[in-house]
Amino acid sequence: MRYVSTRGEAAPRGFEDVLLAGLAEDGGLFLPESWPHFSPAEWRAMRGLPYAELAARVIHPFTGGSIPFETLLGLCRDSYAGFRHPAVAPLVQLDSRAFALELFHGPTLAFKDMALQLLGRLFDHVLAKRGERITIVGATSGDTGSAAIEACRDRASVDIVILHPLGRTSEVQRRQMTTVPSPNVANLAIEGSFDDCQDLVKAMFVDAPFREEMRLAAVNSINWARIAAQIPYYAAAALALGVPEREVAVSVPTGNFGNVLAAWAAKRMGLPIGRFIVGANRNDILARFLASNDMSAKPVEPSLSPSMDIQVSSNFERLLYGLLGDDPAATARVMREFRATGRMPVPDVAWRAAVAEFQGFTLDDAGTLEEIRRVYRASGYLLDPHTAVGTAAARALAPENKGMPVIVAATAHPAKFPDAVEQATGLRPALPPALADLFEREERFSVLPNDLREAQSFVRSHALRNAA
Numbered sequence: 001m002r003y004v005s006t007r008g009e010a011a012p013r014g015f016e017d018v019l020l021a022g023l024a025e026d027g028g029l030f031l032p033e034s035w036p037h038f039s040p041a042e043w044r045a046m047r048g049l050p051y052a053e054l055a056a057r058v059i060h061p062f063t064g065g066s067i068p069f070e071t072l073l074g075l076c077r078d079s080y081a082g083f084r085h086p087a088v089a090p091l092v093q094l095d096s097r098a099f100a101l102e103l104f105h106g107p108t109l110a111f112k113d114m115a116l117q118l119l120g121r122l123f124d125h126v127l128a129k130r131g132e133r134i135t136i137v138g139a140t141s142g143d144t145g146s147a148a149i150e151a152c153r154d155r156a157s158v159d160i161v162i163l164h165p166l167g168r169t170s171e172v173q174r175r176q177m178t179t180v181p182s183p184n185v186a187n188l189a190i191e192g193s194f195d196d197c198q199d200l201v202k203a204m205f206v207d208a209p210f211r212e213e214m215r216l217a218a219v220n221s222i223n224w225a226r227i228a229a230q231i232p233y234y235a236a237a238a239l240a241l242g243v244p245e246r247e248v249a250v251s252v253p254t255g256n257f258g259n260v261l262a263a264w265a266a267k268r269m270g271l272p273i274g275r276f277i278v279g280a281n282r283n284d285i286l287a288r289f290l291a292s293n294d295m296s297a298k299p300v301e302p303s304l305s306p307s308m309d310i311q312v313s314s315n316f317e318r319l320l321y322g323l324l325g326d327d328p329a330a331t332a333r334v335m336r337e338f339r340a341t342g343r344m345p346v347p348d349v350a351w352r353a354a355v356a357e358f359q360g361f362t363l364d365d366a367g368t369l370e371e372i373r374r375v376y377r378a379s380g381y382l383l384d385p386h387t388a389v390g391t392a393a394a395r396a397l398a399p400e401n402k403g404m405p406v407i408v409a410a411t412a413h414p415a416k417f418p419d420a421v422e423q424a425t426g427l428r429p430a431l432p433p434a435l436a437d438l439f440e441r442e443e444r445f446s447v448l449p450n451d452l453r454e455a456q457s458f459v460r461s462h463a464l465r466n467a468a
C-alpha cells in the first residue's frame with residue numbers, strides 16, 4: 001500500500017512514513033494510491049465483532065502489512081479498553097430514522113479520542129522500532145488538542161505543542177488542554193482564529209529545514225492515520241443497521257471535513273452509504289459550496305459549536321482530488337487559487353459529482369438551542385451543540401433520503417459545552433468523575449500573536465528543553 005500526495009510533487013511512500021510525515025512536503029495531503037475493498041460477505045462477517053477487533057480488521061489493509069495484524073489488534077484493544085462504554089461507540093435510536101453514534105466515551109469526551117488513542121500508540125510502536133523521536137505540532141478549535149495531549153502525554157519519544165485560538169474554545173475544552181502537567185506537553189494560545197492556527201501549523205510543515213530539524217509530526221486529520229482510524233465506527237454502526245443488505249445515510253457536524261471524509265472513505269471500501277449530510281454552523285462555507293458551488297471563505301465567526309468555527313476545511317482537498325479524477329496538477333491549481341483569492345474554482349462537473357453524494361445544511365445558534373431543547377423534550381436525550389447540528393440536518397433532509405436510516409455522528413459529550421446545554425434545557429450536564437476537579441487544576445499556556453517565526457521559536461525551545 002503506497003500513498004500519494006493530492007498535489008503530486010511529494011514522493012509516494014508507505015504507511016509508517018505517512019504516519020510520521022503528516023502533511024506532504026508539497027503542501028498536499030496523502031491518500032492511498034488504491035483503496036482497500038471488502039466484499040458484502042466480508043463486511044457481513046464483521047457485524048457484531050467487538051469494536052477493537054472490527055477496527056483492526058478495517059484499518060489493517062491501510063498499513064500495507066507494515067504492522068502485523070496481531071500487533072495492530074493489540075494496539076486497538078489497548079486504545080479502547082479505557083472507554084467508558086463497553087460498546088466503545090454505541091448507537092442510540094433518537095426517532096424512527098435517526099441514530100446517534102456516540103463517539104464521546106473516550107477520555108476527553110469527543111470523537112477525537114476514537115482515532116487519537118490509537119495514533120499515540122502507533123507513534124510509539126513505530127518510533128520504538130526506528131529509535132526516533134518526533135515533535136508533534138497540532139492546531140485545535142478545542143477537541144483535537146485535548147485528545148492529542150491525552151494520547152501523547154508522557155510518551156518518551158514525543159514532544160507535543162498544541163495551538164488553539166485564544167478565547168475561542170469552551171472553558172472545559174481549554175482546561176482539558178492546559179491543565180496537563182506533563183513536561184512533554186505545551187500549549188500555545190494564538191491571537192487569531194482556528195484557521196490562523198491551522199495555517200501556522202501547515203506553514204511549519206512546508207518549511208523544510210524547520211520540519212527536518214524538529215522531526216515534525218501531525219495529529220490533525222491532515223495525517224492519513226487519523227482518517228483511517230475514524231472509518232471503523234461508521235462500519236460498526238452501518239452493519240448494526242443492516243448494511244450491506246440496505247443503504248444508510250450519515251449526518252456529520254462538520255468543520256475540518258475529516259470526520260465526514262472518513263465516512264466517504266468507508267464507502268470507497270465498499271460500505272453502501274447512500275448519502276453524506278454535511279452539517280454546518282454559521283461558518284457555512286461547505287454548505288454554500290454544496291448548495292451553489294460557492295466555496296468562498298468569509299471571516300470566521302464565533303458560534304455555540306466552536307469546534308466547527310472553521311472556514312478552510314483541510315480534508316476537502318482529499319475529496320476534491322477524487323472529484324477531479326485523481327488529478328494532482330488540477331488539485332494543486334485549484335488549491336493555489338483558493339489560497340490566493342479565497343475562492344475555490346471547482347469545475348461544474350466536479351461540483352455535480354459532489355452533490356450526487358453530499359448534501360449541506362446550515363444551523364445558526366438559535367436553531368442549535370432549539371434543536372437541543374426539542375430533542376430533550378421529545379426523548380430526554382441531551383445533545384451537545386455540535387451533534388445538534390447533525391440531528392437537525394438529518395431531520396430536515398429526511399424527505400430527500402428515501403427512507404434510509406441516518407447515522408448521526410454524536411461528536412461530543414454535552415458536558416463539554418455546559419453553557420449552551422443549560423441555556424437550551426435548564427440542565428447543566430456534569431463532567432464524568434475523572435474530570436470532576438477540572439476547574440481546580442492549575443492552567444499552563446503561553447499567548448502569542450499570529451506570527452510564524454514566534455510560533456516556530458516557541459516550538460523549538462519546547463522541543464530543545466525536553467531533549468536536554
Ligand SMILES: Cc1ncc(COP(=O)(O)O)c(C=O)c1O
Nearest residue numbers: 143254255256257258259307411
Ligand atoms: C465536537 C466536534 N464536532 C464536530 C467537529 C467537526 O469535525 P471535522 O473537523 O472532522 O469536520 C469537531 C472538530 O473537528 C468537533 O470537535
Ligand SMILES: N[C@@H](CCOP(=O)(O)O)C(=O)O
Nearest residue numbers: 140141142143144220221307
Ligand atoms: N474541530 C477540530 C479542528 C481540528 O480538526 P482535525 O480533525 O483536523 O484535528 C478540533 O477540535 O480541534
